[in-house]
Amino acid sequence: MLNGNAPVSGATLERVQTAASELGYRRNALASGLRRRASRLIGVVVPDVANPFYTEVVRGIEDQLRGAGYLLVLCNSDGKIEKQTEYLRLLADQQLDGVILAPATPDLDKLEDAVASGLTVVLIDRRVASTVYDTVTVKNRDDARILTAGLLAASRRIAHIGGPHRTSTAQDRFAGFLDAHTSAGVDPDPRLIFETDYSEQGGYEAMKSLLELEQPPAGVFVGNNVMTLGVLRALSETEMAAAPKIVSFDPLPWWASSVHPVTTGSQPSYRLGRTAADLLLLRLADPSREYADVNIGNEE
Amino acid sequence: MLNGNAPVSGATLERVQTAASELGYRRNALASGLRRRASRLIGVVVPDVANPFYTEVVRGIEDQLRGAGYLLVLCNSDGKIEKQTEYLRLLADQQLDGVILAPATPDLDKLEDAVASGLTVVLIDRRVASTVYDTVTVKNRDDARILTAGLLAASRRIAHIGGPHRTSTAQDRFAGFLDAHTSAGVDPDPRLIFETDYSEQGGYEAMKSLLELEQPPAGVFVGNNVMTLGVLRALSETEMAAAPKIVSFDPLPWWASSVHPVTTGSQPSYRLGRTAADLLLLRLADPSREYADVNIGNEE
DNA sequence: TTGAAAGCGGTACCAA
DNA sequence: TTGGTACCGCTTTCAA
Numbered sequence: 236m237l238n239g240n241a242p243v244s245g246a247t248l249e250r251v252q253t254a255a256s257e258l259g260y261r262r263n264a265l266a267s268g269l270r271r272r273a274s275r276l277i278g279v280v281v282p283d284v285a286n287p288f289y290t291e292v293v294r295g296i297e298d299q300l301r302g303a304g305y306l307l308v309l310c311n312s313d314g315k316i317e318k319q320t321e322y323l324r325l326l327a328d329q330q331l332d333g334v335i336l337a338p339a340t341p342d343l344d345k346l347e348d349a350v351a352s353g354l355t356v357v358l359i360d361r362r363v364a365s366t367v368y369d370t371v372t373v374k375n376r377d378d379a380r381i382l383t384a385g386l387l388a389a390s391r392r393i394a395h396i397g398g399p400h401r402t403s404t405a406q407d408r409f410a411g412f413l414d415a416h417t418s419a420g421v422d423p424d425p426r427l428i429f430e431t432d433y434s435e436q437g438g439y440e441a442m443k444s445l446l447e448l449e450q451p452p453a454g455v456f457v458g459n460n461v462m463t464l465g466v467l468r469a470l471s472e473t474e475m476a477a478a479p480k481i482v483s484f485d486p487l488p489w490w491a492s493s494v495h496p497v498t499t500g501s502q503p504s505y506r507l508g509r510t511a512a513d514l515l516l517l518r519l520a521d522p523s524r525e526y527a528d529v530n531i532g533n534e535e
Numbered sequence: 536m537l538n539g540n541a542p543v544s545g546a547t548l549e550r551v552q553t554a555a556s557e558l559g560y561r562r563n564a565l566a567s568g569l570r571r572r573a574s575r576l577i578g579v580v581v582p583d584v585a586n587p588f589y590t591e592v593v594r595g596i597e598d599q600l601r602g603a604g605y606l607l608v609l610c611n612s613d614g615k616i617e618k619q620t621e622y623l624r625l626l627a628d629q630q631l632d633g634v635i636l637a638p639a640t641p642d643l644d645k646l647e648d649a650v651a652s653g654l655t656v657v658l659i660d661r662r663v664a665s666t667v668y669d670t671v672t673v674k675n676r677d678d679a680r681i682l683t684a685g686l687l688a689a690s691r692r693i694a695h696i697g698g699p700h701r702t703s704t705a706q707d708r709f710a711g712f713l714d715a716h717t718s719a720g721v722d723p724d725p726r727l728i729f730e731t732d733y734s735e736q737g738g739y740e741a742m743k744s745l746l747e748l749e750q751p752p753a754g755v756f757v758g759n760n761v762m763t764l765g766v767l768r769a770l771s772e773t774e775m776a777a778a779p780k781i782v783s784f785d786p787l788p789w790w791a792s793s794v795h796p797v798t799t800g801s802q803p804s805y806r807l808g809r810t811a812a813d814l815l816l817l818r819l820a821d822p823s824r825e826y827a828d829v830n831i832g833n834e835e
Numbered sequence: 836t837t838g839a840a841a842g843c844g845g846t847a848c849c850a851a
Numbered sequence: 852t853t854g855g856t857a858c859c860g861c862t863t864t865c866a867a
Contacts, residue, residue, distance in 0.1 A: 261652065264629040265569040266844035269859050274565060275629070276576075276608070285594050290585050297584075297611055306629060308576070309609040311597055329564040329575070329606060352561065566860035569843050 268330060277305050277515060278326040278334040278354075282314040288460055288485060288504050289337065292359065295508020296335060303516050305332070312339050320345045327352035333515045335508075338363055341403065355522070357515045359507060362403045366526060369514040371507055374532035375404050375484075378500045379411025380418075382482045383456050385498065387419045389480065390453030394427035396441040396466065397458040405433070408458050408484055427452050431462060438465025446473050453479055460485035463497060503531050568630060577605050577815060578626040578634040578654075582614040588760055588785055588804050589637065592659065595808020596635055603816050605632070612639050620645045627652035632819055635811045638663055641703065655822070657815045659807060662703045666826060669814040671807055674832035675704050675784075678800045679711025680718075682782045683756050685798065687719045689780065690753030694727035696741040696766065697758040705733070708758050708784055727752050731762060738765030746773050753779055760785035763797060803831050 254260075268274040277300055281289040297307045308331060312319040319339045323346070326334055333355035338346070341363050350356055358370040386393045395412050398405035416423045427445070431437025438457060445451055446469065457463045463483035470478055486499040514527055554560075568574040579596055581589040597607045608631060612619040619639045623646070626634055633655035638646070641663050650656055658670040686693045695712050698705035716723045727745070731737025738757060745751055746769065757763045763783035770778055786799040814827055 261624075261628050263569070263844050265565055265574060266859090267846075269563070269565045269569055269844085269861090270846045272859075283594070284584065284597075285590050290590055293609070294583070294585050294611065297609060304625075306625065307609050309593070309597060309607050311594065324561075325604075325606065328561050563860050566843090567862075569845090570860080570862045572843080 272330070273332050274330045275305050276308055276329065276331045277512070278308045278310060278322070278331045278336075280310040280312050280319055280322055280326075280334060280336045282337060282339065283311050284309065286461060287487075291504035292337075292508040292511075295505040295510075296512045297508075299509045299512035299516075303512075305516070312337075314339045316340050316342070316345070320348075323349040323354065324352075327354050332519055333357065335359055335511045335515060337361060341401070355515060355518055357511050357518070359511045360404065362528075366528070369511075369518060369527045369529075371511045371514065371529045371531065372404075373503070373507065374530050375407030376411040376414065377532060379408040379456070379458075379484060380414040381411075382484065382498070382500055383412045383415035384418065386454035386456060386480060386482055387415055387421060391419075391421045392424065392427070392450070392452045392454070393421075394429070394445050394452035394455040394479070395423070395458075396429045396431060396438055396445075396455060396462055398431065398433040398462070400430055402433075405430075405458060412456055433459050433462060435461050435465040435468070438462030439469045440465070442466040442469035445479070446470075446475070451475075451479060455479050455481050457481060457483045459483075460487055460499075463487065463499075467497070507531050572630070573632050574630045575605050576608055576629065576631045577812070578608045578610060578622070578631045578636075580610045580612050580619055580622055580626075580634060580636045582637060582639065583611050584609065586761060587787075591804035592637075592808040592811075595805040595810075596812045597808075599809045599812035599816075603812075605816075612637075614639045616640050616642070616645070620648075623649040623654065624652075627654050633657065633815045635659055635808075635815060637661060641701070655815060655818055657811050657818070659811045660704065662828075666828070669811075669818060669827045669829075671811045671814065671829045671831065672704075673803070673807060674830050675707030676711040676714065677832060679708040679756070679758075679784060680714040681711075682784065682798070682800055683712045683715035684718065686754035686756060686780060686782055687715055687721060691719075691721045692724065692727070692750070692752045692754070693721075694729070694745050694752035694755045694779070695723070695758075696729045696731060696738055696745075696755060696762055698731065698733040698762070700730055702733075705730075705758060712756055733759050733762060735761050735765040735768070738762030739769045740765075742766040742769035745779070746770075746775070751775075751779060755779050755781050757781060757783045759783075760787055760799075763787065763799075767797070807831050 264275060279293055279296055281293065284290055284293055293309065300307050308326065310322040312322065316339045323334065327349060331354060335357045337360040338358060343363050343365055346356060356368055358368045360372060362370055362372050383393065395409065397409050400406060413423065429441035431441055445455065457466050460483060466481060481497045483497050483499045487497065510529055510531060518524060564575060577600055579593055581593065584590055584593055593609065600607050608626065610622040612622065616639045627649060631654060635657045637660040638658060643663050643665055646656060656668055658668045660672060662670055662672055683693065695709065697709050700706060713723065729741035731741055745755065755766065757766050760783060766781060781797045783797050783799045787797065810829055810831060818824060
């Protein structure tokens, strides 16, 4: 009745509605949710909101959910599978309608529990070995290839500072880096390839090592924004005639300022968030729709 | 029964509990909440999570709530009173147990509605004209005084780039700036005092103006982190022999790197979040306790 | 100590 | 179309 699903006559409906607003009636969402088996709450599980990439993603999700009348429940997993699992259980207990999850590991066992307990799941950022989830990722390989090609146009000595190889994002970006080399007919120098943990400190240390080489690279491809900030810190500590060109896969946060120019991809973290929220709302509306695997690129 | 509040014998209790876990029983939080009139959900309303200050605050709140088994519902008000009001209503509808709010305006009318509808409110960051709320702020005036005094020790020509005067934070920080001048027996130069809107662009423009002066200041006190990033951008665009010393009220985010050294206060945004969450949990446990007005400073 | 029953505030269904 | 009633799953109370 109060949600308009009842076959009441216009007059009665109106009478009820004015009465309701005059009395300041507010629907109790808990009671409603209990009956309808839905809470109008969406969970978001990310490694850390304090990482500027996820901050933007979360903001995008929130903006999109707001329009649909959903509220966002924020969870930080710190990339730990136990925290992620615990949160998924809690979210299921709270009867959340769905979860947007940036998986801590490519490993899916626990995820199935979550789904079994009634959570609708949308995956973001990292792809996992399964096609039964809506997934939103960025065009890691293509974008990395394009960015690297830009560097190779100026020089053949290009370094790579990447994330942990167990993550799909780091793999894909490294593959793009190699693609560009292949196209350009250049053999990458293994001494210029660094694998770190996607951290500021990792980027800093890798860049330090590069700068200490007898022949530093002419350009550096850096696999994410946080590492790039470490790279910039390393650069700022070093005096040199010709600093290497820096290309960062992610854009730096809007408030980051730097003396050293950095070329970046326009990784659309905000749009990624909106898209993920969209997919989740669509699936909630129609659980039988086909699974989507959206790949957000630099276009537009 | 399932929450242990029932006068059951040990044996029965245990029997039920093992049965429950074997069957994979999970309590329905919606039903439980409906009955107990509590949802184990806490709302957080901030202007924008993407502002590094609030990002840290939110992270602090989340970590603290997690330990207590509460979930965090994130809302961005964009500093707009309408969005804030709408969210408070939504949160009340969802029967949230409480809200941690960074008020968009010093104006409280709507807040009372929220409380009337059953929300327990804790205020953060900006103080409002009322003593009937738990409040957590930073020691704006003292910290600003100390930071400014550091600059005055080196020179008498110190500029001030502050936030909007209608906010309590900007007022207090400016007062601290003046305090330091009084102690040092220095008259502040009004041409060096800028009021902006706490934005990166505002900081940028103010700094540009300062650099264009015939006699630029020897030091600049900047009222928040975001403006400081604008200030740094302005500096990076300008070549000069002796750049002014920059002091930022807030610390820059951990990943920020900069060529220009910046002295910062150690504004404990993370701790502010934890403290706010603590206060809220305490009040939820004992609604009649005295209102707290906590002032977090640089000590420790 | 135990079990049964009422009710939190809605929604959905059914007979009138 | 309408009003009445059962029921969502849990907590609390009350009688046995």
